[in-house]
Amino acid sequence: MASVAGVACQGALAAGNRDDKVQWSKSVCRFCGTGCGVMVGHKGDKLVALRGDPKHPTTKGLVCAKALFLPKIVQSPDRLRHPMVRRNGRYERISWDDAMDLMADKFTDAIKTHGADSVAFYGSGQAMTEESYLANMLFKGGIGTNNVEGNPRLCMASAVGGYVSTFGKDEPMGCYDDIWHAKTIFLVGSNTAECHPVIFDQILAHKQKDRAVNIIVLDPRKSPVAGSATVHLDPIPGYDLAVLHSMAHCIIRDGYHDTGFIDKNVQFKVVKDGKPAKVGFDGYVEFLEGFTPERAEMISGVPAEKIEEAARLFTHGPTLSFWTMGLNQRTRGVWANNLMHNLHLITGQIGKPGASPFSLTGQPNACGGVRDTGTLCHILPYGRSVKKAGDRKAMEKLWGSTPGTIPSKPGLHTVAMFKALGRDEIKAMLILTTNPGQSMPNLHGVRDAIGKPRPNKPFVAVIDAYPTRTTEIADLVLPAAMWSEKAGVFGMSERRY
């Protein structure tokens, strides 16, 4: 791969001869969860060139078309440059000192008058890990509220719920290197070719080198990924759970499940009266009797023979599954994640090279920045929980907080938080590098909550690099430094920092 990057660079250099006096600095792309290594070319303080980092251990010099725009997004004339406050429906430029004083006064007044839970923080998988960690520490360990959320609630929360409910801990256990060891790769709800292109190239390269590799695609759309599929399952949108159950049915019916692994490592539970209850393997088999391929075809529209083929190929391991928002961003998303884990657990396709259920992250720092730092309403850094006294005590000690500062009850999750903002129960909110004024469901209510003038309207401050549909209705707008302008880390899908 280094040779590709080198030769391509030489070609471009020969054509343009522009790289005299360009200095190169190491960085990572800030666009998606793949986490490609890049080298940024700059002359003085101007970014002028970009290339893949051939020394990056996993992406080895590859980038995708998105990365072309990295220098441009930093140097656009549209950037926010000065703090602005909204007065009488108009935005006026103010000094940094005045902006910080205003924000501090508003938050302090809210906390003193209405308590710690009257303030909230809404962060982002775009922020640096250090930024999310600092906000989490301030709000939970300093102010004493768990009203701390982030936009991964809208994308990765299903994956978080799936991993925690299945394995007891968040975060996938695979890595990109598993691609090269897999015999079957299962892509579910993932247009990897266009959303994680560098990962898709590794899949293609592996398949080109080993023709025996199979690619199963489960996606209602015929995306560019489907063109490379050994079998493409295209269910009616929302009916893929039946397909996944049916694959499990076929695997067990045909005796391809791993009895030894199941006996040693797997428990089977159902929810009865709101609580998990053990049913055993036999109970699971009985449940799956309702998901024959023929019935799954009636439910999902996927032909029974394709489901059978996909199930058969899945057992030709090691099997690596990748999925992303097609599985996560929907109701029943946690269940869909559980069903992916089920397939790996009943076949023992887990915890060995090439075998893993691997949820791909969309944002560059949802894993490292929000999940690992615990910047959600119910968790604390690195897998700890606000509900556990020992975890709260450990973080209070680490943060130098007064014992008892971190509440034991989870705060408001994202949707509830913006509803509380709309009812004026949240008095002050800080939004960091995300755009709920465009991206939240039931948007009109959220926009009214953030920006509609009214008596006792909550104070909303937004930190961002560009004008957005959120900055246009905020009370205070603070310009953010961007990728390449500040130091920090991203933690990408395979949790490489």
Next chain:
Amino acid sequence: MAIVGAFARVEVSGRDATCGLLDAIEGVSTFELEEVEKVGLLIEAADLDAVHGLITRDVRRTRGVLGAWPVYANTEDELADGRANEQED
């Protein structure tokens, strides 16, 4: 003007025909790489948007191309033309 170095991953069978199709795209030049599954590309266009369009539409949809990935981009000329460099102080 923007110059980008990239490569296309291609079906090995029919590689020569694919290279011919790629060379026929205005702004795209091909060159040999060590691996037969890849074709080196030099892409020159008016600006990054045009390069992006060439890669994601024209190159990627060429018969025999499985995908296209940039490895190098120089945008100094594009940024120097004033369109992207005016900043209010």
